[in-house]
Amino acid sequence: MSSHGAPIPMISKPCGPLTGTAEVPGDKSISHRSLILGAMSVGETTISGLLEGQDVLDTAKAMQAFGADVTNHGGGNWSVHGVGVGGFAEPENVIDCGNSGTGVRLIMGAMATCPITVTFTGDASLNGRPMARVTDPLALFGCQSVGREGGRLPMTLVGAAEPIPVRYTVPVPSAQVKSAVLLAGLNAPGETVVIEQEATRDHTERMLAGFGAEISTEVTDAGRVITLKGQPELQAQKIDVPRDPSSAAFPVCAAIITPGSDVLVPGIGLNPTRAGLFTTLRDMGADLTYENERLEGGEPVADLRARFSPDMKGIDVPPARAASMIDEYPILSVVASFAKGKTHMAGVKELRVKESDRIDAMAVGLRANGIAVEDGPDWWTVTGLGHGNVPGGATSASHLDHRIAMSFLILGMAANAPVSVDDGGPIATSFPIFEGLMGGLGADVSRT
Ligand SMILES: O=C(O)C1=C[C@@H](OP(=O)(O)O)[C@@H](O)[C@H](O)C1
Ligand SMILES: C=C(OP(=O)(O)O)C(=O)O
Known part of the structure; x- marks a missing residue:
């Protein structure tokens, strides 16, 4: 993997509807x-x-x-x-x-x-x-x-x-x-x-x-x-091992922002200490439903169905929810770019000590792609432009951080111009089949 080797530059181009079933790997x-x-x-x-x-x-x-x-x-x-x-x-x-x-x-x-x-x-x-x-x-x-x-x-x-x-x-x-x-x-x-x-x-x-x-x-x-x-x-x-809700977040969010999409992500754990992103997406007006809800190994599990959601609104994400979606803020900031109005995320100081300073990495990269972001020590605000209005077109640094690399590649699927990352290698730390899985749904993601 490239965190020990050569960088793997990647590009994601605007694509048609994402459809099909996304079987994400284990938690x-x-x-x-x-x-x-x-x-x-x-x-x-x-x-x-x-x-x-x-x-x-x-x-x-x-x-x-x-x-x-x-x-x-x-x-x-x-x-x-x-x-x-x-x-x-x-x-x-x-x-x-x-x-x-x-x-x-x-x-x-x-x-x-x-x-x-x-x-x-x-x-x-x-x-x-x-x-x-x-x-x-x-x-x-x-x-x-x-x-x-x-x-x-x-x-x-x-x-x-x-x-x-x-x-x-x-x-x-x-x-x-x-x-x-x-x-x-x-x-x-x-x-x-x-x-x-x-x-x-x-x-x-x-x-x-x-x-x-x-x-x-x-x-x-x-x-x-x-x-x-x-x-x-x-x-x-x-x-x-159940499938990882933090990996499920990527195909789910990709479907929500890409016109015409309808993607099923089966068998995702909805343990309340992990499922905060899905609640937040629904609060923003995303078309995300839980099908076939059941208990597996004592934990709530559902098949997630995510469809293109053109009318999302920015919200204040409750700080009390932060721990239950801590790894999902980078991809949430991408969805927020396609919603209308401001999404404010507070109580998230921990994001600054992950694989990268995730507030800084996303803020710099989103700004380069035409999105306004303000940030402070433990908060950030993304001003969404609504569907069809996100410019894209930039290359962002992934800072040895798998979630930053994947988030920008998802941005490229629905922006007006392709989005690149300097190194997709770190994706292999948590989601080694990301490229093939997203390609199977209809995304145009490749190594450059
Ligand atoms: O315990 C775990 O498996 C994890 C806890 C979280 O880190 P923190 O405990 O630093 O919040 C999370 O960000 C990480 O991806 C996985
Ligand atoms: C923060 C993460 O992982 P870790 O802390 O295990 O490096 C993550 O996967 O987003």
Whole structure:
């Protein structure tokens, strides 16, 4: 992939209606957790529908380096023979998590209460992202760390030989921080308690319960209080990874902005901690319906039907919804460009510390394509021009950020002139079949 290699410039040209069925790959968050929890279990965990994006492949490789037996059986079917809670061996080499914040932060948590020393690194994007948000709470367990200035990778962690349990209030809305603390708590005696003021994606809690840990969540005035009993024996599971709502966002939004489109995106999880974008699109007046609503593995799932929506209006996106759509703001800003009026997005400071500063990356790129964007430290406003009025025509920098690259390529499908990105390589981290899938619906996306 190009975050370690040559850039892959790409172009997206205005296209006719997008039609057909878009089967998006497995959920990235659940795929990482399946491999990590499988590696911390006793017995063989089998996984179907694993996302085979580079982020997840890097986590698979890491689990192998910690002593788990990870096997790819083909067709998205994988198995992990775990080493049990506290059973991680010391890797012989540096752990390279590539572009993945989820991978590195969850793995740091998982090793922090094992008596091993591990050095972590990543690509230029990951090595610029803040890690103190994870190493600060891990220090409370007794895990030491030393990294570059500002708590950046490469970084070495010395796991606690005699970990103590922790009570920790997460200071930023982050499922990665919450999950790192919970995974560290697995190998500490007694109860580890994590308090989050804003609800973030709850896959770690749900999956830990599925693997047999004693974990409970109480909703209080202080927020969600999550209590985990340490040192359980996790039991291997059979996991069927659902399709990723964050990937579904791209064909859904493409259909909404491209004249004449009608696209079905089947089997998408509507866990309320993930589905904020779809609510927002409906609030803007998008023609997005949920068909065949059902429960799968205890989670709400539906087939999404997205149709061209010429009459959308800009809205104020409620800040309380931010955590449930945090990865979807870049593509929402593209849809907002085709709505009439201003879309205001506030309470989104976290966007500045993702694979790129996503507010800045989108603001600069949208302006170059003829859209007015204002921004401040934790907010931005996009002034939509309505359908048929978005100029396009520019080449944008993707900053080693898959969501920025995909968002601009979707913009090009409905703008008046083609839109290019300097590097589509990072798309392989989360959505390796993006180009073929969008092409199959009728989009004109290619490498230049
Ligand atoms: O826990 C996870 O799987 C993720 C949490 C979010 O990050 P933060 O926890 O930093 O908000 C999200 O942006 C990321 O894509 C996946
Ligand atoms: C923020 C993201 O991922 P990560 O933090 O795992 O790099 C993302 O996929 O949008």
